[in-house]
Structure formats: structure tokens, C-alpha cells
Amino acid sequence: MYVKTVMNHVYSSQYGGCVYAWDVANEVIHANNSGWEAVYGNNRTNASYVKKAFNYAYETLEHYKLTNSVKLFYNDFNTYQEVQKVTTLVNY
Numbered sequence: 001m002y003v004k005t006v007m008n009h010v011y012s013s014q015y016g017g018c019v020y021a022w023d024v025a026n027e028v029i030h031a032n033n034s035g036w037e038a039v040y041g042n043n044r045t046n047a048s049y050v051k052k053a054f055n056y057a058y059e060t061l062e063h064y065k066l067t068n069s070v071k072l073f074y075n076d077f078n079t080y081q082e083v084q085k086v087t088t089l090v091n092y
Contacts, residue, residue, distance in 0.1 A: 003053050007060040016064070021071040024057045025050045029076045029085050045088040050074070 003024065010016050029044050031037065040049050054072060061067045079086055 003056040004060050007057060011060070011064045011066070019070065021073060022057055023075045024053050024072050026075045027077060028074075028089060029082050030078075045085050046092050047089060048092070050089060051092060 007022070010019055028036075028047050028050055031044065036047070036049055040047060054074075057072050058067065061070050061072075074086070074090060076082065076086060
């Protein structure tokens with residue numbers, strides 16, 4: 001709900017054309033005591049909400065016909081130190 005609401009708000013405004021990238025998921029591997037953990041647990045490499053967030057973001061880009069011009073990103077602190085965990089999360 002949050003992902004689609006924010007993206008729809010941006011793309012339905014006059015500034016939607018300025019957004020070329022979205023940081024869809026941030027700090028999943030290094031999150032501590034997040035609200036998401038309360039709902040989904042702390043299995044960070046199998047965090048199903050990350051895939052759902054990316055799917056919702058992509059669906060919104062499809063709706064606005066922006067899949068070829070807007071990039072979706074996963075972001076985390078010191079990713080180079082957690083390559084295997086990030087790879088497992090992304091491939092989940």
C-alpha cells in the first residue's frame with residue numbers, strides 16, 4: 001500500500017517526470033528493531049516484503065508506462081561486506 005501510494009502521488013503530480021529512480025528497499029540486511037521485523041520476523045535474507053515492494057513498484061511503473069525510464073534499487077549499508085546475504089535476499 002505504501003509503495004503504490006507514494007509512487008502514485010509523485011507520478012500524478014507535476015513533478016513526476018523528474019523522478020528517474022526509486023530506492024525501493026533500504027537497510028533490510030542491517031535493520032534492527034524495525035516495524036517490518038515485527039510483522040515479518042527477522043529473517044532478513046528471506047524477507048518476503050522486499051520482493052512484494054519491488055513487485056508493487058514495478059506494477060506502478062507499468063501503469064505509468066515508465067518501466068524503461070525509471071530504475072528500482074535495493075540499498076544497504078556496507079553492501080560489499082554482505083554480498084552473499086544481499087544476493088540471497090535479491091534472489092529470494
